[in-house]
Amino acid sequence: MKIAILTDSSYDGKEKDYKDLYVIPLMISKQNSEQIYDDGNLSKDAFYEMLDGEALKTSQTLPGDMMKMWDKLLSEYDQVIFSPISKGLSGQFNTYRMLSETEEAYKGKIFVADTNGVSVVAQQQIRNIAMWIAENKTGFEILELAKLHSQKFVAFIVPKTVETLKRGGRIGSSAAALAKMLKIVPILRYDGEIEKEQVARTFKKAILESIAFLKKECKGIKKIDLSYSRTPDETITFVKSLIEKEGLKINIESELTNVICAHTGRETIALVGWKG
Structure with a gap:
């Protein structure tokens, strides 16, 4: 067959x-209701230019x-x-x-x-x-x-800023303002849906706490998968160093797909572990 x-x-x-x-x-939808195919004809540069300028939506x-x-x-x-x-x-x-x-x-x-x-x-x-x-x-x-x-993965998403989450309605304006003022970094759990797990006072702590969650929930884990939206190279290198210091290796590494970045924005890190 x-x-x-x-x-x-x-x-x-x-x-x-x-x-x-x-x-x-x-499909990716602009605020003027224009729909754009999320395919090879949409360059990453064009996507991020749109994302920086307005709240984007995604559809089937x-x-x-x-x-x-x-x-x-x-x-x-x-x-x-x-x-x-x-x-x-x-x-x-x-x-x-x-x-x-x-x-x-x-x-x-x-x-x-x-x-x-x-x-x-x-x-x-x-x-x-x-x-x-x-x-x-x-x-x-x-x-x-x-x-x-589908029940065997554990994933956490760490957005360095909450601006895109705020624009897309995933986090309220008052919560976003408070996060910015206190420099709080959210840790989002992904299990098929995106939900807030908790917050950390710095980006580094958010990454380390996410790794700790993965170790706790995926017993004996040795490797994790890493993905990220458009992020400075030094930030990605820093995240990798934290992963390695925690005794883990990176299995799959990839740039986050547009339909996730449309909701989480630039400088978003995702860490994924698998249960045995």
Whole structure:
């Protein structure tokens, strides 16, 4: 059986790393309601120029584009495993899971996986899906395995500033003003959704506390995944040094995908650990 893997632009890995991997763009919306495809035609410089100037929103892949992609893939493959952005961040999963299960053309052929994935989490999950396909697992089996694996990661996001979070409504204006005045750095937990875990008095302490959380929740952890939005090289080097001083190595390293940066802003660090 020939199976394709489809993901969306919440995945920040390289499409060419897997022979049968395809990526479909999510949408980025400007304040004037203009919608832009989050694909290779949107350069990082252009994205950050927009982000610096206004509050951006993100939205699902257009239904016409999705069905066109499904139809194309099904002309070449027997089944498609679609691993979308986490259902806690977008309606993408629910919309296309329902479509795959109600439209006769896609029943038993399109499998929409519930992974809670994004960025480096999605990279690990795509790696797993490719491995399961190589082991001749069926679409139904892969759905179950992907859901089980989605419970095994622990992730923390540390934004160096809260301006983008404030603009996007993820943090209130008064809380943002207080954080700025007291130089408080939020630590956000990501488990499919982004939620506040606690705060630290400095960026360094926020990173160290995040590492401590990972060590506590992922017993015996030796490696972590690291991703970041556009950040000065010296900051990334500093974060890596803290990770190494804590006796950990970096497994996957990547630049955060646009659809996360649109909500967290520049100089955001994400740390991910996996439970055994």
